[in-house]
Amino acid sequence: MSTTTKRLGTEEERRAAILDAAWRLIAERGIHAVRVADIAKVCQTSAANVYNYFPDKNDVLTAALRHCVARSFDRQDAELRRIDNGYERMLKLIDMVVPRIGERRDEWSIWLQYWTEVSLHPEYRPVHNEFYERWRDTVVRIMRRGQRQGVFRDDVDATRVSMQLTAMIDGLGVQVLTGVRGMTATTMRDLLVDYVDRELLP
Structure with a gap:
């Protein structure tokens, strides 16, 4: 450094x-x-x-910890704003959150440690929850954009999709970082894209 x-x-x-x-x-x-x-x-x-x-x-x-998370969100927002199509934005988001080697994996390490600290120290929860709301809101906004554009189904609830997709990302990311057998960064991406294609496309 x-x-x-x-x-x-x-x-x-x-x-x-x-x-x-x-x-x-x-x-x-x-x-x-x-x-x-x-x-x-x-x-x-x-x-x-x-x-x-x-x-x-x-x-x-x-x-x-807060600096790292905020920095990650800012970079994410800048990248997503460059893409107009809702489906392509969702795929870009998935690509950006898969914990591959390098900085993204380091950021996942921060998230894992932050979760532990939050579970042990309730005074950290307001800041954590603020970040988590921002994370879910990112998915909601992409989903609604895609619905307006007709690339996502209009009969699904964007908030519910956000809860499901962020939970999948978190769970799969933990499996990748902890070396669960059969779970790689590529497998994680494939499963997330499969969910989007199966559940969200018309």
Whole structure:
């Protein structure tokens, strides 16, 4: 990782560099194995400087999780806006959420760890649920776009489809990351596309 706080001028840029280093370390090592000193080392700064932005370790780690999720959603939105057809948007969304090697798999690692923290610490639930509503809303909007365009059935409820599809994505993604026999990223994509084609197309 080459990002350094020394080279970044503004407070906002320095804070973002710390968060970027933190979430990548969490994805690689696990949330409870990452120390503030590790984050500082990646950023080529001191632990004291990290504490200037985040009062304690939990603050920086929680902020890093949120940073990663928000960053993922922003990239997702930018990609989807380039596609007009609802069906093609849905396929693009599926392609973007399959946990293949690289950054997407790292982001899935963050999600898995975030789910664990939320289940143990109810105070994290409001932020998690806000992100999850945004996730489901993305599917709802794509579904309704496709219905307006006539590429999706108009007799299915977009909200129900969103609940079903996001649940499938989450469950299949967990199986891919945990190495369940027979479940690969390619198989996950095929199953999701099969659901869309079978249940949503006229």
